[in-house]
Amino acid sequence: MILASLRRKLSANVAGGLATALIAGSFVASVLLFMGFDPTSGGRTVKLLDWIDVGGMQIPLALRIDALSLTMMLIVTGIGSLIHLYSIGYMHDDERAPTFFAQLNLFSFAMLMLVMGSNFLITFIGWEGVGLCSYLLIGFWYKTPEYNYAARKAFVMNRIGDVGVVLAMVLLFQRFGTLEYASIMDMASGVNDPLLIAATLFLFIGATGKSAQIPLFTWLPDAMAGPTPVSALIHAATMVTAGIFLTVRSSVLFELAPFTKDIILWIGTATALLAASIGLFQNDIKKVLAYSTVSQLGYMFVALGLGSYSAAMFHVTTHAFFKALLFLGAGSVIHALGGEQDIRKMGGLKGHIKITYFTFLVGTAAIAGLPLLSGFFSKDLILAFAFQRSPVIFGLLLFGALLTTFYMFRLLFLVFYGTYRGKAHPHESPLTMTIPLMVLAVLSVVGGLLNLPHLFGGHEPMKHYLETAAAGIGYEHLELSALTEIILMGITTTLVGFVIYVAYGRFVKTTTLEGEEATMPVFKRLIAQRWRIDELYRALFEKPYAWLSTNLLAVAEKKVMVPLMNGVGDAAIRVGDVVRRVQTGNASFHLLAMLCGLILFLVITLMSN
């Protein structure tokens, strides 16, 4: 298959080119597969070899090609190719570029494994694999301790999620005796079993880890330590959507566990709002995008929680387009400024780097959900579903969307408008970097067509396509009247427009920069400090853990366990020391002792007689 070629490690200077060619090749292969695939057939499984086969457990190393995996493959390889291309320019000066490309390719392999696996365990291979690559790439510049810390944090948080996935798998295996998606989904339909709630909850824990939801989201902003293409590919477009993918994959199970869906809904909403609020006052261009990613992922989970799997996948797709675009654009900006990431030191770049500016504008508009751009369709679909469920959720999500609009435009305005506040001389990026930007910009504009709703004369093609692979989609129903939908869109669009206006007024006309955190009002400072969640986690988990680790060794092990072991021996020796004194060396005493012993034994004998 296409995977074999991806494994190849690259060492030459042309590594970038080769890597790009490889991933582009797999993109072509994916496209060919896509063309040749008949969605009505439901999908097929390609077994590579027996993997685990012991005592009734048969888990083959098999791949599954169906609508869902193909969609994800296209996203992964397509965007992957663009980002590889982009990286050639971006990583041009780094001496370890070959390593970088090797790791990036390894990531693509793992990600493909994740989406193509025909059973949970194969998906888990990819699941952990992308985690490892993420670790490697975040810590790519290994000489900086903070980056290493961020890398470890990402891996460990993912691992915590993985515990959930492992438990879910174990549970499902126990219940169904297999881990094949197809078999489980077949067997599961109609089953009403509290076990499923547990299993889906565990899966969701896994998803919160990988897709950066509350409570395991703090690693994602830190993950921006990696090179920007990595942020774009892994931490925006592909890996973080793995959680959504897994949920859609097991949509049948989630449909049977409404309780889990509610939890997902609320956590998704909370994450969306929390992350959006944090995004408001961040000054690091990549951090803003990172929180925006977390927030958008929250929307996707809301969609999942609402049972609207196609909407989630749709948003995954469009988000992949515009968020990759935004990240690459940000990367281009950073590249242009020679590594500067603080938006307070940017401004007025519109004139210097036109292509970047223009594409970034498209991306911002898309994420804000300006009408007819891709984000508009996907986000509104989610909002519509939310409204159908409850106006409160709709209201909250709408608020989140407005926040998104605000901080994204803040970012746009502060970076590209006004006057330049930095020192480095900005220059436009090379063609290898701008081509991907332009492609992605186009995609961000037209991406909405993929799942054009009926309202706009479409047939929701993506939904119907995916329905063949994820049976859960069959359960979703959007039963709002066209009028309601139009009204909702109207409200949304109006408010978004208003917020953009406000942002314009605040950041273009007056260029309001955030001052030092210390000077902020309390509440604002709290938000600017990311609700102090990192600190909270550090105080709640990291420090006690370190304390525990130190003290288990110092106290439990050295003061209890080891002395306990030695104590028994020492006690024996001490007893020996005492008993030894009987041997006084005095002959008379010896005789007396013998006599006493004799009498004692005599007593024993007579007593037991």
Place this chain on the structure above:
Amino acid sequence: MSALVLLSVLGVVLLYLGLFSGRGILAPVGILGLLAALVLFAADWHLESTLFGGLVIFDTYARSFSLVLVVVTVLLFLFGMDYYAKVRENVAEHYALMVFSLVGGVLICSFTNLVMLFLGIEILSIPLYILAGGKRDSFRSGEAAFKYFLQGAFASGFLLMGLALIYGATASFDLAAIEAWSAVTANGGNMLFLLGLFLTLAGLAFKVAAVPFHFWSPDVYEGAPTLITAFMSTVVKTAAFAAFYRFIANIQLPGAVENMLVVMTLFTLFLGNIVALRQTQFKRLMAYSSIAHTGFLLLAFLGTDGRTPDVLFYYLGTYALATVGLFIVLTLAKRAALGDENIRIFRGLFRRDPWIAIAAMLMLLSLAGIPLTAGFVAKYRVFVLGIANGFIWTTLFAVLMALVGIYYYILVIREAFTPQDQESKELAVAPINWLVISLCGAGVVALGVWPGLLRI
């Protein structure tokens, strides 16, 4: 039995040789004589010959034990060739007394009459009182002799009292008659018999150094000349156990006495092992280890089992082998360390003489009971007997104490295999000693691998 006569004559001859000629030929003559006795013992193996009007019977049991006694004495005489090389006075007497003591040992292996038991024990012991004080100018040696004598005589009194009471109850000194009597009479019904049995066993327990009749052993082991210590812990111990078992083998022991033996076993196991933990003088350590081994051997006595004599024989034979070798190694190390007997003197033995160190290690491992050495097979069989006879908890205790035992042997091994801090004198190993040590070292392994070689 001509072997007995030969041995007695040998003793006298040795005494006379001491009067007339050099010390050089004493040991060779002694060894020759012993070998001749060996041949006589081994001849007519299956013949049961009686002696002294039935006071003594040489059956397979007696012959086997006698063989071991003689072989070990030969080894000790070989060692003696080097040990007494520089001693001027009384060497002949030493050899002669050892031979006399040996005669006593042979007698108590083969007694069938309590009179002979008593006589044998005294013949065994009285020369030892003298031998223990063999270094006439050494205070320690004198103290050892005195303590040994005093406690020995004291214990003899109890033994005698016991014998007299048994006689009073059964009207016979003959073992077979007593056994028959005990089989007929209800257990424990007869107070005289019970008391007699008790006191006799106490007297015998003194000889095998079982707690609480062990007090002599550490002091005497430490004070006596090394060769004599080796003799005591091998020949004397073996003979005493042979007698002990011969005495109780067929007597229907009252339950009360059996209980007492269990308690004695537990005490002996405990004290021997626990106190040995903190011994730093090697000979004292060996004394306590000897007490500990007494405990294991007593375990084999509990209950009746046809396999017991075999186990006893194997255990004592291999124990003697290891002990003889170790005492020779001690002597060598002690010479290099100018008379010190602390186990520190073994330090660096492996660097100084790897072969001797390895042989010593094997012997220590055998005493500790580590597999592939004879000591393991011996202990293993004892444990099997213990459990087979229903003494599960006693055996468990013995197993635990075996672990404690391993500790102090390991400490000695550790010394031998730790490089020494400062250079000490080279080990001067006479070829004859090297031979004996090698024999012992190889012996414990060979017997551990082919346990069938040593059986009654």
Place this chain on the structure above:
Amino acid sequence: MEQGIITAIRTVPLDHYVLLSFLLFSIGVAGVVFRRNTIIILMCVELMLNSVNLLLTAFSAYHSDPRAQVFVFFIMLVAAAEVTVGLSILVMMKRNVDSVDVNQLNRLKG
């Protein structure tokens, strides 16, 4: 043994002989344990042996069995040998520590 003597011996019940010899034995034991003078200790050991002799003789009479009396001779013989050795050791001790107090001998211990 002459029948008359046996009859004479049997006029006293066996228990009394046993008790008497126990008593003598105990005196001997107590002497060995509690006296400090080595010579007296040796004498007490002899007392222990002799109490046994007494007992054996009594038993011999009651069992009408001469073998015990032979044993008594053996015991006397052995006792003599023992005392010989004992006294010589005593002499050695006297020479070494210039005392016959048992408590002087306490260097070997532990």
Place this chain on the structure above:
Amino acid sequence: MIAALLLLIPCISALALVILRPAQARPIALVSTLASLAVVVFAWISYTGGMVLHYDLDWMNAWGLRFVVGYDGVGLLMLILTAVVFPFIIGAGYGQQHDRPAIFNGLLLFTQTFLFGVFLAQNALLFYIFYELTLIPVFFVLLYWGGENRRNITVRFFIYTLLGGLSLLFGLVYLLIQSGGNGDFTALQALNIPGGTQVWLFWILFLAFAIKLPIFPFHSWQPETYYMAPLQGTMVLGAVMLKMGLFGVYKIVFPIVPLGVEHWQSTVILLALIGAVYAGIIAFRQSDFKRLVAFSSLSHVGVLCAGLFAWNTYGISGSLYQAFAHAILVVGMLYLVGAMQERVGSTDMNAMGGLKSSMPRLAALFLLVLVNAVALPLTQSFVGEWLMFAGLWQVDGWLTLLAVSTIVLGAVYMLYAYQRVMLGPDRANQQLPDATTRDHLYLVPLIAVTLILGVHPGPILELVDAPVLQLLSSLSVN
């Protein structure tokens, strides 16, 4: 023939080394271990299932001790493990300076002999004899070539291990009496011991293995012993010797005292997992690389033992499979410890850091070893851990949670260690050599084994599958 070769090749080589003390001891030892490996591979290829018995000789039949050797699938797996690991253990000697290398390597080969014996023995007492014998050469290796404070630690290790050993002996003797003097495993397994007896007999037998493995709270000898032992000694201890514990449980505890196992199952699993978590947490702040490996091994072993005591197909097969993976892992990690020690001069991680700049290749190799340690999928460890988790779930969900949590702890301390050794800013004046040919020759095969068996565990699982099923079905019949 195979059994004889396996016992004789290392034994004769060892004797030759110890007695003749040739100058080129290490190559000879290496050749010997490779020869053993060849024999084992041959045995593997020609293995068709079932129990292969080789010899049945009288030793002390009357006392229940017969020389019966042979192997079933699990035994073969252990033989393979031993044979595969030992060339690496000997090979690790090439960066080490030893006093008297001939004797050192001879002792290692003796250990191998006895280990083969343990895995071949089909008589309980023969098993015991070999089981104890393995201690002797290791004792001397530790005592003579160990590090600081070796005198006390070695003795402590020896006594503690023997505590278990003698307890086992007692149990075996007890069983022997019950079976009327026949000590063969087949005879002992056929015994029907009353449930009440099994409840205490379980601990008598299991104590040996609990200490050998070791599981909490019998572990306190382990960290310091691992730390103090010479590198190769630690390898022997960690890679192979503790597997005797697993094997013993499989071979003795499970079939003979099944009711006892049933009674204590959850206790043992709980203890094992407490230990796994405990060690995993301690490992995090461990600043010495070698101690870290010790604690990580302790943590892994806890999971191994828990998996075994899940007492179902998945648990047992997973545990046995993982035993193999763990052996490879321990050797790899310890080799790295040695490699770092060679370069930096100590195993203290505070003295390391930023080494990736000067030795990127070694860092990459380290990382590849490490992915096995954290049980990333497609490495050997993952297969084993997955099976164990699946097995444990059938016992108890909460315990599984505890077990699975170790994968997080593992990630935490392993990555932290990696960071402290390799990552971070350059240290000044550290121009240390990168991975040499020797390092590659050593680590690449290990990593290859890990990955190949991670992708294709079939051959090993096949070996384990049938015997484990047979064991479990024979138990359910009783």
